Amino acid sequence: MKEKPLLSACDLSIGYTTRKKTQKVISENLNLELVPGELVCLIGPNGAGKSTLIRTLIGMQPSLTGDISLMNRPLEDFTAMEKARVLSVVLTSNTNISHFRAFDVVALGRYPYTGWSGTLSEEDKKIVSFSLDSVGATELSNRFMSELSDGEKQKVMIARGLAQDPSILVLDEPTAFLDLPHKIEVIRILKSLSRHPGRAVLLSIHDLDIAMRTADRIWLFNKKGEFFSGSPEDLILQGVFGSAFAMGGVHFDNEKGTFIIPPEKKGDANLLGNNGVERIWTAHALERAGYCISKDNSSSITIEIGNNSGNTCWKCMNGEPEREFPSIADMIKYINQIHENKDSKKQLPVDLIDQEFDNTIVDEVCLT
Numbered sequence: 001m002k003e004k005p006l007l008s009a010c011d012l013s014i015g016y017t018t019r020k021k022t023q024k025v026i027s028e029n030l031n032l033e034l035v036p037g038e039l040v041c042l043i044g045p046n047g048a049g050k051s052t053l054i055r056t057l058i059g060m061q062p063s064l065t066g067d068i069s070l071m072n073r074p075l076e077d078f079t080a081m082e083k084a085r086v087l088s089v090v091l092t093s094n095t096n097i098s099h100f101r102a103f104d105v106v107a108l109g110r111y112p113y114t115g116w117s118g119t120l121s122e123e124d125k126k127i128v129s130f131s132l133d134s135v136g137a138t139e140l141s142n143r144f145m146s147e148l149s150d151g152e153k154q155k156v157m158i159a160r161g162l163a164q165d166p167s168i169l170v171l172d173e174p175t176a177f178l179d180l181p182h183k184i185e186v187i188r189i190l191k192s193l194s195r196h197p198g199r200a201v202l203l204s205i206h207d208l209d210i211a212m213r214t215a216d217r218i219w220l221f222n223k224k225g226e227f228f229s230g231s232p233e234d235l236i237l238q239g240v241f242g243s244a245f246a247m248g249g250v251h252f253d254n255e256k257g258t259f260i261i262p263p264e265k266k267g268d269a270n271l272l273g274n275n276g277v278e279r280i281w282t283a284h285a286l287e288r289a290g291y292c293i294s295k296d297n298s299s300s301i302t303i304e305i306g307n308n309s310g311n312t313c314w315k316c317m318n319g320e321p322e323r324e325f326p327s328i329a330d331m332i333k334y335i336n337q338i339h340e341n342k343d344s345k346k347q348l349p350v351d352l353i354d355q356e357f358d359n360t361i362v363d364e365v366c367l368t
C-alpha cells in the first residue's frame with residue numbers, strides 16, 4: 001500500500017513576482033511527494049532553485065501557481081503554531097543567538113507547545129535533553145553558542161528542530177561550512193532521525209558525493225530548472241545526474257560515480273608490480289598527472305612498484321638507466337621531466353639525476 005505523503009506539491013510553479021508585477025518563473029509543473037521514512041537530498045547547480053523550492057514548500061514565500069499539501073491539508077490552512085508542530089525548519093543563517101546556552105536554544109524548539117512564555121514543563125525539559133542526546137550534543141548543553149564550532153552549532157540547531165517533535169525536518173544546507181568528517185556526522189544524524197516512525201527529512205546540499213551515498217531519494221534541479229526525483233542510482237542511469245552539473249570539461253563518470261576533471265593528456269605509462277593499495281594510488285597519481293595506464297603494456301615508459309629494504313619504491317624504466325624513487329611525488333616529477341625533455345630535447349636537470357633513492361640516507365632518516 002502506498003504511504004500517504006507528509007508533504008506534497010501538485011502542478012507547482014515556483015519563482016518571484018517582480019516590482020513591475022511580472023513573474024520570474026524558476027521552475028514549473030513540479031509534482032513531488034515527501035513520504036515517511038525517507039531522507040531526501042535536494043541538489044542542483046548554484047542558482048537552480050533549491051532555496052526557492054524549500055522556502056515555497058515551507059510557506060515562507062508564495063507559490064506562483066499550484067497546490068501544496070501538508071499532512072493532507074492545504075498548506076495555507078495551517079496557522080503558524082499548527083505548522084510548527086509538524087514541520088521544523090533549520091536554516092543555515094539561523095544561528096545568530098550567540099548569547100544563549102545550547103540548552104536554551106534547543107528549548108526554543110518547544111515553543112509550539114509552551115506558547116511564547118516559554119515556560120518549560122518537566123516533560124519539555126526531558127524532550128530538550130533527549131533532542132541534544134539524539135544528535136550527540138549532550139556535553140554542549142551549558143556552553144554558549146558563541147563558544148561553539150560551526151559543527152557543534154549545527155548539531156544544536158538540528159536538536160532545536162528536533163525538539164519541535166516534527167513529522168518533517170527541513171534543512172537548508174546543513175553541511176555548509178563543515179569539514180568532511182563533520183559533514184558525514186551531520187548527515188548520519190539526519191539519516192537516523194529520518195528513520196523515526198512517521199518522519200521524513202528534506203535537506204538541500206552541495207556535496208553530491210555525500211548526497212549520492214546517503215539519500216533515499218534525490219530531488220534534482222538542472223540548470224534549466226527542470227526537476228527530477230528518484231533514487232541516486234536511477235538518476236545516474238538516466239544521465240540526468242551528470243548532465244545537471246557538467247560544465248567546463250568537467251563530466252560525471254557513471255562507472256566511478258564521481259566527477260572527472262580531465263587532465264592535460266601527456267601519454268601512456270605501463271604500471272607493473274604490487275596489486276595492493278599502492279597500485280591504486282600510483283594509478284591515481286599517473287592519471288591525475290595526465291598519463292593513461294596502458295592496457296597492453298605497450299608504452300615506452302614503465303613504472304614498477306617495488307620494495308627497497310622494506311620500503312615501497314617506484315622504479316622508472318624508459319630506455320635510460322633505471323631510476324628508483326622513494327615517493328610517488330618524486331616519480332611523477334621525473335616522468336614529467338622526461339615528457340618535457342621529449343618535447344624540448346633538453347637534457348634532464350642535474351638535480352633530478354642526483355635524486356636516486358639512497359638506502360644509506362633512508363636508514364639514517366629512519367634511525368633519527
Ligand SMILES: Nc1ncnc2c1ncn2[C@@H]1O[C@H](COP(=O)(O)OP(=O)(O)OP(=O)(O)O)[C@@H](O)[C@H]1O
Pocket residue numbers: 016024026044045046047048049050051052053
Ligand atoms: N528575491 C528574489 N527575486 C528575484 N529572483 C530571485 C530572488 N531570490 C533568488 N532569485 C533567483 O532565483 C534563482 C534561484 O535562486 P535560489 O536561491 O533558489 O537558487 P539555489 O539553487 O538555492 O542556489 P545556491 O545553490 O547558489 O544557493 C536564481 O536565479 C536567483 O537569482
